[in-house]
Amino acid sequence: AQKITQTQPGMFVQEKEAVTLDCTYDTSDPSYGLFWYKQPSSGEMIFLIYQGSYDQQNATEGRYSLNFQKARKSANLVISASQLGDSAMYFCAMRDTSGTYKYIFGTGTRLKVLA
Amino acid sequence: EAGVVQSPRYKIIEKKQPVAFWCNPISGHDTLYWYRQNLGQGPELLIRYENEEAVDDSQLPKDRFSAERLKGVDSTLKIQPAKLEDSAVYLCASSFRSRGGTYNEQFFGPGTRLTVL
Numbered sequence: 350a351q352k353i354t355q356t357q358p359g360m361f362v363q364e365k366e367a368v369t370l371d372c373t374y375d376t377s378d379p380s381y382g383l384f385w386y387k388q389p390s391s392g393e394m395i396f397l398i399y400q401g402s403y404d405q406q407n408a409t410e411g412r413y414s415l416n417f418q419k420a421r422k423s424a425n426l427v428i429s430a431s432q433l434g435d436s437a438m439y440f441c442a443m444r445d446t447s448g449t450y451k452y453i454f455g456t457g458t459r460l461k462v463l464a
Numbered sequence: 465e466a467g468v469v470q471s472p473r474y475k476i477i478e479k480k481q482p483v484a485f486w487c488n489p490i491s492g493h494d495t496l497y498w499y500r501q502n503l504g505q506g507p508e509l510l511i512r513y514e515n516e517e518a519v520d521d522s523q524l525p526k527d528r529f530s531a532e533r534l535k536g537v538d539s540t541l542k543i544q545p546a547k548l549e550d551s552a553v554y555l556c557a558s559s560f561r562s563r564g565g566t567y568n569e570q571f572f573g574p575g576t577r578l579t580v581l
């Protein structure tokens with residue numbers, strides 16, 4: 350069965366520093382996608398970055414990068430040069446190609462950027 | 465371009481009452497999702513539509529929840545009768561249909577926060 354685990358309920362980071370948010374996953378499907386979403390206090394989920402299981406390189410989108418370690422089944426999000434506006438909940442999600450292409454989310458990590 | 469629109473943003477009802485949520489997806493998106501997000505948790509899929517067809521409703525509590533997506537555009541999620549444990553944020557999302565592969569960027573609406581008293 351699919352599973353996403355985010356073990357950090359909350360994280361603090363100083364403004365302009367980098368931070369890593371952890372995500373581990375479990376699936377028996379060889380083909381899957383990993384996603385990170387940001388949820389500010391307004392409630393709307395915002396897509397940040399995607400990594401496919403067959404992608405050879407780690408995904409990057411601006412200040413966001415994904416540290417994908419397939420053998421360890423981890424897909425950590427790295428945010429470089431943190432900004433105050435990065436304070437939010439961050440969710441890791443996975444979608445595989447088995448059955449109904451189910452999309453599942455982790456429990457999230459609340460990031461607080463300190464001035 | 466308009467994003468996913470949901471209404472109402474907030475709803476407070478007493479238990480046993482009915483409630484309905486409405487979602488208008490991004491124009492051209494054929495796939496629509498309803499999620500429930502409990503406090504401190506990630507979203508959980510309730511139902512996924514591809515056009516008018518509900519292709520995954522395995523997590524929808526069908527004894528009290530119903531959904532429809534007439535004409536394959538906007539959608540309504542209904543709860544009748546509501547229970548205390550239904551208090552949550554109900555999120556709607558839409559995307560282009562993923563034809564094989566795993567890439568599937570979903571665009572979310574702001575959600576409806578339901579409080580059942």
